[in-house]
Amino acid sequence: MAKLDSKVPEGPIAEKWTNYKAHQNLVNPANKRKVDIIVVGTGLAGGAAAASLGELGFNVKVFCIQDSPRRAHSIAAQGGINAAKNYPNDGDSVYRLFYDTVKGGDYRAREANVYRLAEVSNNIIDQCVAQGVPFAREYGGLLDNRSFGGALVSRTFYARGQTGQQLLLGAYSALSKEIKKGSVELFTRREMLDIVKIDGKARGIIVRNLVTGELERHGAHAVLLGTGGYGNVFFLSTNAMTSNGGAAWRAYKRGAFFANPSFVQIHPTCIPVHGDYQSKLTLMSESLRNDGRIWVPKKKEDAQKIQKGELRPTQIAEEDRDYYLERRYPAFGNLVPRDVASRAAKERCDAGHGVGNTGLAVYLDFKDAIERLGRNVIEARYGNLFQMYEKIVDENPYETPMMIYPAIHYTMGGTWVDYELQSTIPGLFVGGEANFSDHGANRLGASALMQGLSDGYFVLPYTMQNYLADQITVPHFSTDGPEFEQTEKEVQERIDKLFAVNGDETVDSFHKRLGHIMWDNVGMARNKEGLEKAITEIQQLRKEFWQRVKVPGEKTGMNVELEKALRVADFLEQGELMALDALTRNESSGGHFREEYQTKEGEALRDDKNFTHVAAWEYMGDDKPAKLHKEPLVYENIEVKQRNYKTA
Amino acid sequence: MDLKLKIWRQQGPDAQGKFVEYLVQNISSDASFLEMMDILNEELVAKGEEPVAFDHDCREGICGMCSLYINGRPHGPDTAITTCQLHMRKFKDGETVVIEPWRAKPFPVIKDLMVDRSAFDEIIQAGGYVSVNTGGVPDANAIPIKKENADLAMDAAACIGCGACVAACKNASAMLFVSAKVSQFALLPQGRVEANNRVENMVAKMDVLGFGNCTNTYACEAVCPKEISITNIARMNREFFVAKIS
Numbered sequence: 047m048a049k050l051d052s053k054v055p056e057g058p059i060a061e062k063w064t065n066y067k068a069h070q071n072l073v074n075p076a077n078k079r080k081v082d083i084i085v086v087g088t089g090l091a092g093g094a095a096a097a098s099l100g101e102l103g104f105n106v107k108v109f110c111i112q113d114s115p116r117r118a119h120s121i122a123a124q125g126g127i128n129a130a131k132n133y134p135n136d137g138d139s140v141y142r143l144f145y146d147t148v149k150g151g152d153y154r155a156r157e158a159n160v161y162r163l164a165e166v167s168n169n170i171i172d173q174c175v176a177q178g179v180p181f182a183r184e185y186g187g188l189l190d191n192r193s194f195g196g197a198l199v200s201r202t203f204y205a206r207g208q209t210g211q212q213l214l215l216g217a218y219s220a221l222s223k224e225i226k227k228g229s230v231e232l233f234t235r236r237e238m239l240d241i242v243k244i245d246g247k248a249r250g251i252i253v254r255n256l257v258t259g260e261l262e263r264h265g266a267h268a269v270l271l272g273t274g275g276y277g278n279v280f281f282l283s284t285n286a287m288t289s290n291g292g293a294a295w296r297a298y299k300r301g302a303f304f305a306n307p308s309f310v311q312i313h314p315t316c317i318p319v320h321g322d323y324q325s326k327l328t329l330m331s332e333s334l335r336n337d338g339r340i341w342v343p344k345k346k347e348d349a350q351k352i353q354k355g356e357l358r359p360t361q362i363a364e365e366d367r368d369y370y371l372e373r374r375y376p377a378f379g380n381l382v383p384r385d386v387a388s389r390a391a392k393e394r395c396d397a398g399h400g401v402g403n404t405g406l407a408v409y410l411d412f413k414d415a416i417e418r419l420g421r422n423v424i425e426a427r428y429g430n431l432f433q434m435y436e437k438i439v440d441e442n443p444y445e446t447p448m449m450i451y452p453a454i455h456y457t458m459g460g461t462w463v464d465y466e467l468q469s470t471i472p473g474l475f476v477g478g479e480a481n482f483s484d485h486g487a488n489r490l491g492a493s494a495l496m497q498g499l500s501d502g503y504f505v506l507p508y509t510m511q512n513y514l515a516d517q518i519t520v521p522h523f524s525t526d527g528p529e530f531e532q533t534e535k536e537v538q539e540r541i542d543k544l545f546a547v548n549g550d551e552t553v554d555s556f557h558k559r560l561g562h563i564m565w566d567n568v569g570m571a572r573n574k575e576g577l578e579k580a581i582t583e584i585q586q587l588r589k590e591f592w593q594r595v596k597v598p599g600e601k602t603g604m605n606v607e608l609e610k611a612l613r614v615a616d617f618l619e620q621g622e623l624m625a626l627d628a629l630t631r632n633e634s635s636g637g638h639f640r641e642e643y644q645t646k647e648g649e650a651l652r653d654d655k656n657f658t659h660v661a662a663w664e665y666m667g668d669d670k671p672a673k674l675h676k677e678p679l680v681y682e683n684i685e686v687k688q689r690n691y692k693t694a
Numbered sequence: 695m696d697l698k699l700k701i702w703r704q705q706g707p708d709a710q711g712k713f714v715e716y717l718v719q720n721i722s723s724d725a726s727f728l729e730m731m732d733i734l735n736e737e738l739v740a741k742g743e744e745p746v747a748f749d750h751d752c753r754e755g756i757c758g759m760c761s762l763y764i765n766g767r768p769h770g771p772d773t774a775i776t777t778c779q780l781h782m783r784k785f786k787d788g789e790t791v792v793i794e795p796w797r798a799k800p801f802p803v804i805k806d807l808m809v810d811r812s813a814f815d816e817i818i819q820a821g822g823y824v825s826v827n828t829g830g831v832p833d834a835n836a837i838p839i840k841k842e843n844a845d846l847a848m849d850a851a852a853c854i855g856c857g858a859c860v861a862a863c864k865n866a867s868a869m870l871f872v873s874a875k876v877s878q879f880a881l882l883p884q885g886r887v888e889a890n891n892r893v894e895n896m897v898a899k900m901d902v903l904g905f906g907n908c909t910n911t912y913a914c915e916a917v918c919p920k921e922i923s924i925t926n927i928a929r930m931n932r933e934f935f936v937a938k939i940s
Contacts, residue, residue, distance in 0.1 A: 098828040113749065114815050116855055117757040133835065169829070176831035178824045178884045180848040187838025205848060211756055212851060219823035226819040234812065257804055286752040321722055325729050326753045434755065437772070437779050438726075503828045552739050554732070599744050603706075604805050606747060607739060 050303070050662055050677040053464040054158040059683050060140075063162045066465075067508055071515030078103035081514050082266040082522060084251055086238045086293055088115030090210075090495060091478025092272025093217035094502025095510075100224035102507060104514075107264055108221070109233045109253060111288050116218040119274060119286040120478075120498060123210025124331035124431065125194060126202035127495040129167040134191050138199040140164045145684055147493060150196040150383050151458070151486020152636035152652065153686045154306070156660070156679060158465055159483045166504040167496050171203055173503055177216040181205050193336055194491040196383040196691075202492045207331055207430045213495055217502065236262070237609065238293045239540075241269065241300045241474065242533045248474035249523055250530060252537050256609060259602040261537055263530045265523030268473045268510055271297060272502065275457035275479040277310065279617045279624065280569070281561025283454035284316060284329040290613040294461045294480050295620055302469035303662040303675060305462035305482035307620070308628035311489055311637050312570050313455035314387035317438055318407040322558075327453040328438060330410070331431055332491040335380045337415035337424065338448070340387070342399040342408050344368045352401045359401065359409055359447050370394055374647075378691040385488040385637045385650070386691060388452035392570050393648060395451075402449050411447035452570060456494060458485045458637065459627070462662040462677075466509035467501060470664075475510055477501035482660065487636025541601060544611050549594035553610045556591050560584065560614070560621055568625050573641040577629040581622055588618040623663060623672055630674065633657045645688075654686055695721050695787035699734065701746055702794045707802050707810075713792075723783040727770060728753060728760065730782055747806040755779040755919060758854030761861070762807055763794040768858035768917045776856060776919045796857055798866035800904045811857050813903045814871060820899035821892040822875045824884050843881045850877040852920040859914035859922075865906030870914040872896050873930035874922050880933050890937035897934055 055062045073081065081104050085096040088110040096108040110118060132138040143164040148155055171189070175181065181203050182190040191200040205212035224230040235256040242250035242265070250265035276291025277283040298304045315330045343349045344366050351357035370390055372379045382390075391408045394400065401407050416424055421444060425432070432443050439449070460482040461469050467483070468475050478498040485493065567580035591614070599605040634643040634650035635657070643651045660677040696719045704711030718737075721730050728750050735745035751759040755776040762777045764770035770780045785791065793807065801809040851874070859870035876893050879885025885892070908927055915924045 094828075101827040112751055112757070112759055113811060114855065116815075116818075117751060117759050119752060119757070122752045122754060122756050131834070171834045172831045173826075173828060175834040175837075176824065176826045176884055178847075178879050178882050180844050180851050180878065180882065181834075182848075183839055183841045183844040185841050187840055188835050205851075208756065208852060211854070212848075215851065219818065220826075220828070222815065222819045223823045223825060232815075234815075284754075286757065288751055320724050323722065323725055323729050323733055325726070325732055328754050433774070434779070437775055437781065440724075440781070440783060507828065552736055554736060596739065596742075598739055598742055604747055604808075606745060 050462070050675055051464060052156060052677060053466055054156070055465065059158060059161045062158050063165055070508060070512040073511055073515050073518060075103055077518040079105060080518055081105065082107070083510065084264055084266040084269045085109070085272065086251065086270065087118065087272035087274065088218070088221065089118035089120035089272055089274060089478060090214060090217055090498030091480070091502040092270065093118065093214065093221050094499050095270055095272060095477060095506045096230055097217060097220035097224050098503050098507040099510065100227070100229035103229065106224070106230040107233065107266065108230055109236045109238065111235070111237050111256070113234055115221055115232065115234070116215060118214060119289050120214045120495070121211045122286065123495050124207045124329065125333035126192065126204035126209045126492040127170065127213060128194065128201050128492040129171045129203060129496065130164055130201060131168050131171060133189060134200050136199045138201050142199065143167060143201065146197050147484065147490060148486065148684050149689060150490040151488050152650065152689060153486065153654070153658070153681065154635050154679065155484055155486030157681060157683055162505065163484050163497060163500050166500045169504055170496060170499045174213060174216050177219060179205065179212045179216045192333060193381060195332055195335065195381045195387070196490040204333065207333065207428060210495060213499065217499070238273070238296070239537045239612065240296050240533050241471070242530050243300060243471065244527065244529045247472045250525060252534050257604055259600070259605060261534050263525035263534060265525045265530070267514055267517045267520060268475065270475040270477060270506060270510065271461070271480050272477045273480045275460065276620055277454045277457055279560065279621050280454040280564045281557050282319065282324065282327050282565070284313060284327050287326065290616070291620055292613050292616045294476070295616045297461055297469060297471065297474060299665050300471060301665065302471045302474055303462040303664050304459070304623065305660050305662045306459035306627065307624040307663065308568070308631060308638050309458035309487050309636065310454060310624070311384060311456040311458060312388045312452045314384055314391055314452050315410060315450045316453035316455070317435065318402055318404065318449055318451040328434065329455060330435060330448065330450060332384065334410060334428060334431065337427070338380065338410040338412050339369055339414060340371050340380055340408055340410055341367045341369045342394045342401060346398045349399045349401060349405070353403055353405050355403070368399065375691045377693045382691045383488055383490060388570060389639060391452055407449040407451045409447035410450045412443065413447070416444065456489055458482065458487060458489055462660065466512060467506055468509065468513065473513065475506060477506055487638055540612070541608065544595065544597050544608065544615070545601060547592060547595050547597070549596050551594045552596055553607055553614050556587065556595060557610070557614045557617065559587055560618060563587065564621055568621070568628055571639050571641050572628050574629065577625050580625040581629070584618065584622045584625065591615065591618055626672065627661055627663065631657055631661060652688070658686070695723060695782065695785065697721060697785065698790040700790060700792045701807070703746070703806050704803050706805060711803065721782055723781070725782045726753070726778060727764070727780040727782065728778050747808045749808050750778055753778040756854060758856040761796050761809060761856060763796060763861055765792055768796070768861040769919055774919060774921050796861035798860045800866065801857060801860065814855050814857065816903060817868065817872060817896055817899050818875065821888070821895040824879065825888060837883050839882060847878045847881040850874040850881070850922065850926050853922050854920060856919065858917045858919060860905065862913040862917040863906065864911065864913070865909060867908045867914070868900050868905035869908040869927045869930070870918065870922055870924070872900050873926040876930045876933055877926040880929060889933060890940060893930060893933040894937050
């Protein structure tokens with residue numbers, strides 16, 4: 047059986063990446079144009095990698111599911127991007143960013159990858175400024191920083207509340223430059239439905255043209271997935287509607303191991319659920335926790351009156367408010383990491399102190415900040431977020447505290463990759479949220495943008511070249527070969543099978559039912575009994591799906607219901623693996639909270655002796671259980687201890 | 695609330711389109727406009743009919759994918775938002791709501807309410823970037839930039855490329871979109887190096903693609919979900935003039 051080789055280079059941690067680059071294989075400029083690369087996804091990882099590989103001279107084909115590469119969901123990231131620049135002179139360093147990220151991830155990330163991430167973080171900011179990204183600046187003309195959860199320094203660069211948008215548009219502009227030059231060919235409104243392997247190596251993909259409905263074959267010397275996470279397994283999440291884990295799931299079914307599927311991030315500051323017709327949840331940036339204070343009523347009677355609409359939050363006296371994060375975690379206060387903040391909100395609501403008409407909300411209050419800084423300053427910092435909130439909830443957050451509740455936001459788990467970001471399928475690389483690598487069991491705020499761009503601009507253009515160096519004599523691939531033929535046939539059969547069901551229940555209805563099972567049992571708090579129940583229920587639901595799902599319309603031409611059905615069919619398999627992974631990991635770590643494993647104070651209790659490893663799952667066939675492989679995590683540069691956000 | 699919807703249905707780019715009427719009932723005023731469309735589509739699918747095709751993705755007003763011309767106005771009857779942020783509390787019980795695609799020659803209909811906006815990508819490809827490659831760039835703080843200019847550049851850069859400006863304009867002009875990108879770079883030292891070529895190439899591309907000219911009706915600014923200012927068009931005209939005489 048394949049052994050997991052992380053390929054971490056030798057040497058002290060601070061020299062590993064430098065050593066790797068000094069000794070890696072390169073492709074000479076004249077040979078680069080003989081090599082084809084497929085990039086799926088145009089978010090920060092995919093977009094940045096496609097542009098950078100094109101600049102180097104490779105032939106790149108890039109695919110996106112939307113009508114333009116500028117719309118990938120990276121665009122929705124709000125708060126900022128971390129870097130160890132130490133511009134504010136407040137004690138930051140590459141080591142400290144590395145340390146905070148490993149600690150924030152609850153000691154379940156690979157040290158060498160995280161160190162490299164911290165190391166290249168500064169290059170990202172330089173690159174983006176050179177591209178014309180309009181980061182926030184001070185009056186002296188230099189870049190401004192703010193603080194984010196899980197750090198004691200201000201290392202977050204931002205562009206108002208639209209940092210993801212501006213960084214993505216930077217990558218999109220670099221990509222547009224390469225498209226104009228002809229080094230990158232763009233394919234929009236395409237969804238990847240399978241990976242084509244030849245002699246065990248990834249050599250192409252099958253995509254569905256979402257406008258014509260045709261299946262297309264594309265071949266290349268290597269394939270890169272930058273296809274994002276699988277948060278939409280839960281139906282309701284902050285992800286975009288088309289965000290799906292399908293590409294990574296198809297890679298899994300072709301032999302790429304899937305790592306830590308149960309590590310899902312539940313973001314503490316989202317607008318609470320308001321009705322069963324709701325299609326998605328909206329995030330309110332973590333940056334709001336810089337100035338907003340989180341509280342619930344101290345007295346249950348007050349909470350109940352608020353729930354019934356008999357009392358307004360502004361009528362609760364100061365001494366009757368419980369600023370529970372400041373109370374429980376004095377050192378970090380409202381800026382504890384996301385998993386800690388989410389669980390604390392759930393704990394208060396479960397104890398009957400929640401607000402809103404469902405009792406499933408807490409307050410995020412700007413009263414003190416507005417008094418201290420003035421409304422203008424708060425408006426300049428968060429104006430667009432306040433406006434977004436008001437449009438959705440119909441309340442003015444300058445006057446009434448915002449209501450927030452945790453929601454599914456990001457997946458730390460993903461395709462297992464080695465130090466080169468290569469999966470267990472040779473030639474298949476995975477970047478950004480789609481891989482599992484850098485965030486362990488919990489991602490810190492403003493680190494997703496950092497990782498996406500690090501992978502895309504500064505890691506993959508090197509490591510893919512190392513792989514491609516001995517491929518220069520391999521001719522361009524014809525897509526007429528038997529492997530392409532067979533894979534396309536299998537995709538077509540999957541589509542035919544969906545139409546053949548001709549049942550009576552809509553795709554969305556199944557998706558919602560799956561979402562309920564996931565949220566109730568594989569969400570913020572998990573236990574053995576619930577996870578076992580979830581596995582049985584998902585298996586049952588999957589069976590029902592294949593007997594009763596209704597997919598109207600034609601196989602050819604545009605068919606949105608078919609697109610959704612293909613994704614939900616994958617989610618119905620993926621959800622089971624997530625539950626299985628959560629059931630197998632008998633400890634609590636980061637976003638994975640098993641109720642059986644907690645300290646007396648209700649904090650996550652890790653089991654380092656038995657679970658300091660990456661759980662990488664191998665697909666063994668539709669009817670067989672997935673096989674677990676463990677990559678041990680070795681900490682040589684950071685002392686592993688219980689996370690403490692109570693004292694500095 | 696109950697609503698009567700008049701929705702534009704069109705099988706494909708070359709097919710003849712027409713309005714079709716639908717009734718939706720018991721819609722919560724807290725639902726978003728696109729959630730109301732989801733409810734309609736669920737009902738259509740349950741009846742075995744084909745759902746209405748429309749573009750959408752992030753559903754929080756930032757990706758620029760959603761469109762829809764609602765009661766004669768791009769993104770509907772509210773200001774400074776996209777269709778996905780529009781909520782049903784802006785409509786009255788019993789109201790008739792007319793829903794059309796963006797209508798502009800450079801944005802052909804793909805199906806129903808979905809249009810092809812790849813012309814915008816082509817304009818960006820004509821010069822909407824700074825020609826720097828990855829790596830080898832100076833430190834981010836090497837060139838100080840006046841805060842006022844950085845803020846103005848950010849105001850312009852906030853454009854989400856949705857195309858509402860084109861849909862609102864009687865000339866189907868893309869000047870607000872193009873000028874936002876031209877302005878962002880014109881205001882920053884990193885963008886100045888190629889300023890002349892950029893504005894000439896982007897304007898030329900815009901003309902070739904069939905977008906009309908600006909006749910100062912300000913309709914674009916009025917419907918822009920990100921409130922991109924018309925002053926960007928003035929800046930672009932200045933940049934264009936300077937490029938032509940230099």
